[in-house]
Amino acid sequence: MKVAKFGGSSVASADQLRKVAQIVKEDTERKFIVVSAPGKRDKADTKVTDLLIAIGEAHRKGEDVSKQVEKVLARFRSIVSDLELDNILIEQIADHLEGILADTIPVLDKMDALKATGEDSLAKVFSAYLNKLGVKAAYVNPQEAGLLVREELGGARILDESFDHLYKLREREEVQVIPGFFGYTKEGKLATFPRGGSDITGSIVSAGVKASLYENFTDVDSVYSVNPNIVDNPKEIHTLTYREMRELSYAGFSVFHDEALIPAFQAKIPVCVKNTNNPSAPGTMIVAEREVTGNPVIGIASDAGFLSIYISKYLMNRELGFGRKLLQILEEENISFEHAPSGIDDMSVIIRESQLPADKEAIVVRRLKEELQADHVSIDRDLSMIMIVGEGMIESIGVSSTATKAFTDANVNIEMINQGSSEVSLMFGVKTTQLHDAVKSLYQAFFQ
Amino acid sequence: MKVAKFGGSSVASADQLRKVAQIVKEDTERKFIVVSAPGKRDKADTKVTDLLIAIGEAHRKGEDVSKQVEKVLARFRSIVSDLELDNILIEQIADHLEGILADTIPVLDKMDALKATGEDSLAKVFSAYLNKLGVKAAYVNPQEAGLLVREELGGARILDESFDHLYKLREREEVQVIPGFFGYTKEGKLATFPRGGSDITGSIVSAGVKASLYENFTDVDSVYSVNPNIVDNPKEIHTLTYREMRELSYAGFSVFHDEALIPAFQAKIPVCVKNTNNPSAPGTMIVAEREVTGNPVIGIASDAGFLSIYISKYLMNRELGFGRKLLQILEEENISFEHAPSGIDDMSVIIRESQLPADKEAIVVRRLKEELQADHVSIDRDLSMIMIVGEGMIESIGVSSTATKAFTDANVNIEMINQGSSEVSLMFGVKTTQLHDAVKSLYQAFFQ
Known part of the structure; x- marks a missing residue:
């Protein structure tokens, strides 16, 4: 049936x-x-x-x-x-x-x-x-x-x-x-x-x-x-x-x-x-399962409408609980986050722009500055995410190399790379103005 | 003086x-x-x-x-x-x-x-x-x-x-x-x-x-x-x-x-x-400041002794507060985290191995499973981090491409990429057994 x-x-x-x-x-x-x-x-x-x-x-x-x-x-x-x-x-x-x-x-x-x-x-x-x-x-x-x-x-x-x-x-x-x-x-x-x-x-x-x-x-x-x-x-x-x-x-x-x-x-x-x-x-x-033959990449997805909240604080990495407090403030403001790449003294949180309308922005920035005693908080809008997906990727050496070369070829700066949790995807953040160039170049690299 | x-x-x-x-x-x-x-x-x-x-x-x-x-x-x-x-x-x-x-x-x-x-x-x-x-x-x-x-x-x-x-x-x-x-x-x-x-x-x-x-x-x-x-x-x-x-x-x-x-x-x-x-x-x-000329990369650092905690749960990305709860459990166990790459239905937390001795592992895994109602929790030890550093990197298109190619050339699988917060570094996670091969290949790519 x-x-x-x-x-x-x-x-x-x-x-x-x-x-x-x-x-x-x-x-x-x-x-x-x-x-x-x-x-x-x-x-x-x-x-x-x-x-x-x-x-x-x-x-x-x-x-x-x-x-x-x-x-x-x-x-x-x-x-x-x-x-x-x-x-x-x-x-x-x-x-x-x-x-x-x-x-x-x-x-x-x-x-x-x-x-x-x-x-x-x-x-x-x-x-x-x-x-x-x-x-x-x-x-x-x-x-x-x-x-x-x-x-x-x-x-x-x-x-x-x-x-x-x-x-x-x-x-x-x-x-x-x-x-x-x-x-x-x-x-x-x-x-x-x-x-x-x-x-x-x-x-x-x-x-x-x-x-x-x-x-x-x-x-x-x-x-x-x-x-x-x-x-x-x-x-x-x-x-x-x-x-x-x-x-x-x-x-x-x-x-x-x-x-x-x-x-x-x-x-x-x-x-x-x-x-x-x-x-x-x-x-x-x-x-549920498929045989992987040939190309380890099956598709390239992309979506605009993301932003990044950047927070820096000297000695952040010595502060147990910093990341948790940051996410807690966002949670209290009913904002769900997508990714949180971190440096040593800084951390960024990628969220969908719809989660942070302009009127909420000032409140969130102020709370992050005051409650985390952050040195610097800034918001970077107009980000897009590109996701390269394929069951074959985890075992295939060189996918990230092919992908990053495609960005270079298209003269696109990579704002963010997120790899490490999902076995079947590799995610990149770029400026939305560069999204189409990047996707075209990636498509050429993996499918042509 | x-x-x-x-x-x-x-x-x-x-x-x-x-x-x-x-x-x-x-x-x-x-x-x-x-x-x-x-x-x-x-x-x-x-x-x-x-x-x-x-x-x-x-x-x-x-x-x-x-x-x-x-x-x-x-x-x-x-x-x-x-x-x-x-x-x-x-x-x-x-x-x-x-x-x-x-x-x-x-x-x-x-x-x-x-x-x-x-x-x-x-x-x-x-x-x-x-x-x-x-x-x-x-x-x-x-x-x-x-x-x-x-x-x-x-x-x-x-x-x-x-x-x-x-x-x-x-x-x-x-x-x-x-x-x-x-x-x-x-x-x-x-x-x-x-x-x-x-x-x-x-x-x-x-x-x-x-x-x-x-x-x-x-x-x-x-x-x-x-x-x-x-x-x-x-x-x-x-x-x-x-x-x-x-x-x-x-x-x-x-x-x-x-x-x-x-x-x-x-x-x-x-x-x-x-x-x-x-x-x-x-x-x-x-x-405090230097002029950047030529090579955008100034050094390649590396350190062994990391592990990754992997947590997956269907519909995780619909659950407001999931990431915060995860970090809170680690904080309560006095574990500070280094990075937290995330997929859609999964999240990994990279920590130094010294933060999670074997006797604590079972407690943490159990708490994550029970309190987050996670579908799957696993620990992956023997990870190393490699950090490519340089003031010129943020403006230089192609650093990540050169880097990932170096991993491919050395036949090393990249377990994690973390880019997006720090302006001067790009971080990779690899199996410790492959650390030296990767570092040598990166050195050759950027300095030789």
């Missing part, structure tokens, strides 16, 4: 849903279908989820929301009419939105409930469409499926017992169409996942039903060895391991969000990335 | 003291002479300080110490008789040791008081010798000079007011002979410096008297660009900056101890390393 998840662009329009239905019909193993909310049909379009957020924001301000609601309904109306489905589906969606807004449907967080309406409605529409095509299908609400979450600061987290509940879905005969992006707390509160929405749901369902394969349908033929916006026609990756994927997505590989695949990884379910618009392409397999 | 400090080998015998006296006579600017305790005269010899420690240990066990005391006296007796000085000096040393052991001289820490007797006695002997040669000289006790320290865990630390006290020594006419290695607390308690003994005293005196130069006489012609035990006839360094010296000595450059030069650095006193046995050689100047 396979789980197939279809992303926002795959379900953006009736035409796309026809392709999806064809894919579902082609393989009877595809028993569990997880869907996103309709995404953009072209670059100028707006995602349904963003339209729903706009409703929520207008409603919060006490404004009239009828125009925003109509925009959402129009998107679904065009799908339903184009697929020649019963118009009652639109009425149900309208009733549902109205119920949330008018408090006749009890919800615990109105914005969460509104946002989740995109996936939920699309699942209902798509299961109706499958039935119309003669494929026995059923919409499955995550609460009914037992997809339970614990709500935490920053988003929901799956509860272990969910997997046992989901396993029971195997007994059902119909194709199960499950909306992505949300689950329910034990108290029946709808809660959305923090990032990677439908990818996480697909991953959780795959683990729960012990799928033979988790197919993640998106709009690219495969995972590429480098960001195609930086390097033209980059090499496709045919097979990569879970931990390679995790390292790559941490540093900006946009195919998956950082933690979306973890439930599938932990259950050792193989994952396949495929293209809804070109389903016959082999795609990229993501597996 | 210059401060000249003579190390253990420079004052090991009467012959050596003749050279020292000649050096003092040659330059009337040499007004402040700081001396160590007599060191080894040859490889099989024992340092006087070690003989004194043996007295202290035997005494602590309640054993008869007369033989050990005689060994110390014999060393001084041979110097005094060879230099044809008054034998009363030996009686004074004997009385002093007896006084400490019999509690007739009140001391607060007997071992500290015994250890400091080496420097103290040599200062008395050498000032007598200078006077005999017609150079007006006086022994200056650190207490009389106002060299005050705060006693801390692990050793004494200079009190700021000492510098003003020392400045008054400028008014004295005689050459001032000051024993290195110890100072006094405000309560009159003798306290020894933790490491770098006489180097620290010389450095403090230089800062206090605002010396035009701090000459550090030892038994090498200069500071070398790499450990001469690893590379034959390495390049001499003519001038290097304080921070280059500090980074180099951190990682095993044995000319100075880690923190010995800091008081001189802070007062911006230039330092010169010279050879007692070849005083006409120019030596190595250590200064």
Whole structure:
């Protein structure tokens, strides 16, 4: 039994849903279908989820929301009419939105409930469409499926017992169409996942039903060895391991969000990335282990938006607890750090820029200076991280040499090197202005 | 006015003291002479300080110490008789040791008081010798000079007011002979410096008297660009900056101890390393700033005796406070860390092996596993650190590339790279078995 998840662009329009239905019909193993909310049909379009957020924001301000609601309904109306489905589906969606807004449907967080309406409605529409095509299908609400979450600061987290509940879905005969992006707390509160929405749901369902394969349908033929916006026609990756994927997505590989695949990884379910618009392409397999032959590097990821906090203090290395105190101050300011390279009398902490908005900067700098009695504290913004990833790297002498030469060739100064903990990655920090030059040169060094 | 400090080998015998006296006579600017305790005269010899420690240990066990005391006296007796000085000096040393052991001289820490007797006695002997040669000289006790320290865990630390006290020594006419290695607390308690003994005293005196130069006489012609035990006839360094010296000595450059030069650095006193046995050689100047021309690298330091603690945990990077908790556990176990490279779901902490004796290892591993709920904790011993140092590095593109290529050429796997905080150094971790190969290859890459 396979789980197939279809992303926002795959379900953006009736035409796309026809392709999806064809894919579902082609393989009877595809028993569990997880869907996103309709995404953009072209670059100028707006995602349904963003339209729903706009409703929520207008409603919060006490404004009239009828125009925003109509925009959402129009998107679904065009799908339903184009697929020649019963118009009652639109009425149900309208009733549902109205119920949330008018408090006749009890919800615990109105914005969460509104946002989740995109996936939920699309699942209902798509299961109706499958039935119309003669494929026995059923919409499955995550609460009914037992997809339970614990709500935490920053988003929901799956509860272990969910997997046992989901396993029971195997007994059902119909194709199960499950909306992505949300689950329910034990108290029946709808809660959305923090990032990677439908990818996480697909991953959780795959683990729960012990799928033979988790197919993640998106709009690219495969995972590429480098960001195609930086390097033209980059090499496709045919097979990569879970931990390679995790390292790559941490540093900006946009195919998956950082933690979306973890439930599938932990259950050792193989994952396949495929293209809804070109389903016959082999795609990229993501597996627990792979054979390493040839190139020890499988991909080069990169991400902008980091900054470095630099702290120096004479005799720092004689002071037991200095590093701990530094991290404690950041923790008290709710800042999580990425890396902390250290010298003898100095230490830097690399964090994502979003963690330190300008108004917080002065507070943090003052606390570090005063509480650590630091000689010097400074902030260096506009940093980018580049991550070179590959299972073969730990045993291959010379990867760092090839990499650093590529920086030299591109005349790029390396601000930071972090190697020593992960066995499959090597990380470099550079100025964001030099990011593209560096990535291009690295790609050339490892793949051309 | 210059401060000249003579190390253990420079004052090991009467012959050596003749050279020292000649050096003092040659330059009337040499007004402040700081001396160590007599060191080894040859490889099989024992340092006087070690003989004194043996007295202290035997005494602590309640054993008869007369033989050990005689060994110390014999060393001084041979110097005094060879230099044809008054034998009363030996009686004074004997009385002093007896006084400490019999509690007739009140001391607060007997071992500290015994250890400091080496420097103290040599200062008395050498000032007598200078006077005999017609150079007006006086022994200056650190207490009389106002060299005050705060006693801390692990050793004494200079009190700021000492510098003003020392400045008054400028008014004295005689050459001032000051024993290195110890100072006094405000309560009159003798306290020894933790490491770098006489180097620290010389450095403090230089800062206090605002010396035009701090000459550090030892038994090498200069500071070398790499450990001469690893590379034959390495390049001499003519001038290097304080921070280059500090980074180099951190990682095993044995000319100075880690923190010995800091008081001189802070007062911006230039330092010169010279050879007692070849005083006409120019030596190595250590200064606040230098011009960088040509090679961006000035030296390659290396040190064995490190280990790495590896901790992995799924979703670590989502857990605010993980790094802080990890460092807190180490702090509670009184372990100070050197570096902490981090991956996404893992983190390593590099510490000196002396910080984690085998009996502590099990406790630390258990605490990390339990309190951090880590998936995996392991310890990797026999690591060495290599540090490439140079003021020119920050602006020079390609240093890391040259360095990593040198590792590749030597077929050495890099276990860790730490770059990103210090502007003047780049640090690598390797297996100790591969240390020499790596250092040789780096030396060849940067200096040949």
